[in-house]
Amino acid sequence: xxxxxxxxxxxxxxxxxxxxxxxxxxxxxxxxxxxxxxxxxxxxxxxxxxxxxxxxxxxxxxxxxxxxxxxxxxxxxxxxxxxxxxxxxxxxxxxxxxxxxxxxxxxxxxxxxxxxxxxxxxxxxxxxxxxxxxxxxxxxxxxxxxxxxxxxxxxxxxxxxxxxxxxxxxxxxxxxxxxxxxxxxxxxxxxxxxxxxxxxxxxxxxxxxxxxxxxxxxxxxxxxxxxxxxxxxxxxxxxxxxxxxxxxxxxxxxxxxxxxxxxxxxxxxxxxxxxxxxxxxxx
Numbered sequence: 001x002x003x004x005x006x007x008x009x010x011x012x013x014x015x016x017x018x019x020x021x022x023x024x025x026x027x028x029x030x031x032x033x034x035x036x037x038x039x040x041x042x043x044x045x046x047x048x049x050x051x052x053x054x055x056x057x058x059x060x061x062x063x064x065x066x067x068x069x070x071x072x073x074x075x076x077x078x079x080x081x082x083x084x085x086x087x088x089x090x091x092x093x094x095x096x097x098x099x100x101x102x103x104x105x106x107x108x109x110x111x112x113x114x115x116x117x118x119x120x121x122x123x124x125x126x127x128x129x130x131x132x133x134x135x136x137x138x139x140x141x142x143x144x145x146x147x148x149x150x151x152x153x154x155x156x157x158x159x160x161x162x163x164x165x166x167x168x169x170x171x172x173x174x175x176x177x178x179x180x181x182x183x184x185x186x187x188x189x190x191x192x193x194x195x196x197x198x199x200x201x202x203x204x205x206x207x208x209x210x211x212x213x214x215x216x217x218x219x220x221x222x223x224x225x226x227x228x229x230x231x232x233x234x235x236x237x238x239x240x241x242x243x244x245x246x247x248x249x250x251x252x253x254x255x256x257x258x259x260x261x262x263x264x265x266x267x268x269x270x271x272x273x274x275x276x277x278x279x280x281x282x283x
Contacts, residue, residue, distance in 0.1 A: 002241055004222040009194045010251040012217040013207040017193035018061045021251035024268035040255050041067045047264045050109035052101065053117045054094050060119060068105060090133055091170045094118045095177060123163035125196060125205045132162040136169060148204045156198055175225050185229035187261060191254055192220040222249060234261060235281030249275055
């Protein structure tokens with residue numbers, strides 16, 4: 001696993017960050033754009049890959065409008081397994097019947113490669129305690145009130161940390177699933193759309209204007225798992241990448257890193273914004 005340590009978001013909420021992070025434009029250019037443009041998913045689909053967005057949150061903010069997409073709430077099996085209730089699902093629901101969903105994508109596209117985007121509920125507040133099932137609650141006692149200001153701070157942090165432990169489990173389960181995909185060269189990129197405030201300076205949740213938002217709302221994780229077949233195929237030196245884990249990165253890098261690792265040719269690709277390019281022997 002590779003975890004980059006110094007990564008900033010494009011915005012402080014899902015509405016602003018998701019379209020920006022999937023754009024080929026850097027933050028400043030994206031905010032000044034005068035018209036809608038192709039995003040990462042459009043480019044990958046145009047390259048002939050099978051693309052599927054699965055949502056477990058508040059929608060894709062029009063990013064997935066031109067590619068196949070679905071919601072966890074459409075899965076009877078997820079509800080039957082106790083993963084969904086009251087209009088919400090735990091993120092493990094994203095993996096339910098996943099092979100069957102993929103099998104419904106066009107065969108000729110699947111032969112070229114498959115790109116899954118799984119939009120988690122993750123650590124979205126204010127009801128952090130609802131994001132982790134009882135089996136994932138490692139930190140107790142936890143705040144069980146959506147009115148965060150009324151919670152003991154230590155218990156609020158426990159509730160949030162339980163969401164992180166749940167995401168760890170979800171990513172591990174996803175990687176275990178990827179390792180079963182014979183005939184493919186699998187990899188995983190994980191990046192959050194924004195951070196959260198947990199009462200620092202009396203501020204909670206997220207969504208403040210970027211210019212005045214605290215760092216906690218703008219710092220995001222960027223984690224990668226690259227299977228051996230993928231690193232060999234693309235000539236990626238993971239030991240080299242470990243020496244770059246402190247590089248300053250942002251949402252600006254996601255589009256170009258994904259395009260580079262997927263070996264897609266497009267004039268919008270900028271090697272300077274590809275986080276893996278300094279450690280990849282194959283251009």
